[in-house]
Amino acid sequence: MVFSDKLISLGTLFTVAAVLYSIYMRDYNELDARLVNVINGLISVEEQQMKLSPKVAVGYGACVDLRVDGRELMNHFDGLTPKHHDFINELFELQESYAYYFKHGAAAERFTTNSSLFDELxxxxxxxxxxxxxxxxxAAVMAMRMHLEGCSVLLGATLTDRxxxxxxxxxxxxxxxxxxxDIHLVLEYKSGETWGPYTAPRANRFIIHNDFHNPRVKSLNEFGRQLENFKPDVFVVSGLQLMDNYKYTEGDDVRSEVLESIVDQMLMIPRSTKIHFEMASYTEEELLNSVQKTIVPYSDSLGMNEQELANLHSLYTYGNVSVVTDSTPRVAAVLDQMRSIFWEIRSRSKFVPGHKTLTRIHVxxxxxxAIMVDNVHGSWKQPDVAAAKASLTA
Structure with a gap:
């Protein structure tokens, strides 16, 4: 009888396992089928893209990314306290900053003041x-992508011949x-990856640099000389985050002068030319304030990720920057923030002489x-195609 009961128990166990497996496979197959349908739907929308060859001017800068698995370079040690640092001067500051952003799954980019440390890394x-x-x-990455899409591209950047x-x-x-x-060291990590006691909630990267040319926007003057003759249909402004917490040996006026020169270039082209400003990671409140007062009012379009959106929303709403935010925000929360800054920027920009009306935000x-457009005041074509193509490319 005992032997019979064991057989029944064993048989029941196999039956339950088989049922659970069939449920799992059914759910997996249903999910797989839904994903295929979504991808096919996106492809069908993407195929509606109008075949155009616009002229696009992209500023500013380029670098050489050295990508590496963060665990290959970073050693965790007991007693390490995750902490945000505005810039990196010592190895322990890098380790503390890496831990801070790793555990939040947040992207970050920091200037390394210590050249010797950076070279060793x-x-x-x-x-x-x-x-x-x-x-x-x-700028360089967007320029190369736009070239692949058939655009005629002017890129403002400095690189070695190599x-x-x-x-x-x-x-x-x-x-x-x-x-x-100018080398940028990119420490990459995957979703669910562990480092010491911390687990990354999503894949991301921590970037450090000891850049000399890009924070000074060394390509600015030559780019400006070419810009007017190039007559772009779209002007993309980017790379300004490299001025964040940068220590200029020439004095603090350098940054203000660079921003003023960029605004001059934004104003020198016809108002019919669309201007897109691509955001990035900013933690220095003074710089982000300067950017929102100088660059944003002359932009037709803004692009950013979810963390940069929350940062900009915090600046406009509370007057400060947020170092880290929710790495996996709900769609509804993102849309609310987009609507909020959309109208806030428009209401503030109208007091700026020569301003443009913001008509597009891409998160x-x-x-x-998520792409928000105002087609009453703007003329953005096929935002649905843009969203589909961006989803498939990402």
Missing amino acids: VASAERASGSRFVIGGN HLHAIPDEIKVVGGPISRD HTLAFQ
């Missing part, structure tokens, strides 16, 4: 397994050659794309 990263060099910088060859010949790069590339996340 780069040398270590080069020896790490799987590390690789790629052309980086928002890495200039990585840019397609059809992209006109202006800004002059440099003797030493790009790993999970979804």
